[in-house]
Amino acid sequence: MTSAILRTVTVADEAATGALARKVAHIARPRDVITLAGTLGAGKTAFARAFITAQGGGEEVPSPTFTLLQVYDAADGTIYHFDLYRLEAPEDAFEIGIEDAFAEGISLIEWPDRLGRYLPRERLDITINQGTHETERRFDFAGSANWIDRLNEIDL
Numbered sequence: 001m002t003s004a005i006l007r008t009v010t011v012a013d014e015a016a017t018g019a020l021a022r023k024v025a026h027i028a029r030p031r032d033v034i035t036l037a038g039t040l041g042a043g044k045t046a047f048a049r050a051f052i053t054a055q056g057g058g059e060e061v062p063s064p065t066f067t068l069l070q071v072y073d074a075a076d077g078t079i080y081h082f083d084l085y086r087l088e089a090p091e092d093a094f095e096i097g098i099e100d101a102f103a104e105g106i107s108l109i110e111w112p113d114r115l116g117r118y119l120p121r122e123r124l125d126i127t128i129n130q131g132t133h134e135t136e137r138r139f140d141f142a143g144s145a146n147w148i149d150r151l152n153e154i155d156l
Helices: 014-027 044-054 090-096 098-104 112-118 146-152
Strands: 005-011 033-037 069-074 077-083 106-110 124-130 137-143
Touching: 005 014, 005 146, 014 044, 033 044, 033 112, 044 077, 044 106, 044 124, 077 098, 090 098, 090 112, 098 106, 106 112, 137 146
Parallel strands: 033 106, 033 124, 077 106
Antiparallel strands: 005 137, 069 077, 124 137
């Protein structure tokens, strides 16, 4: 993570996960890197789908588990949705265009730990954990300094 936890938000279900993702999408801009960490089934892809849809990236948002990357044209630019679970070595990310994503688009990265030292310092890290109930999720937000004010702009 890039810094201490800035905020923790607990949501009741997948619909509330979507609402939270739409709020984050509202403050995202080109060249942002947003990481999504958590165990299998935590809700990373559900968050990414709602985020991409909120940005105008379309209604059909498949998981990039096998392709490693899905690209979406959105209202404010391009969204790069990475699922790096199957990435064999951090350097392999360059073969799928991660440098271009960081330079020009909004990057959503599932399984960010697979990037190792190539993960940019300037980013928002979102860690998703199971809550006390089966459908409940806890979102821990940590990020570089530029995210503090931006997160304060929205009611999480």
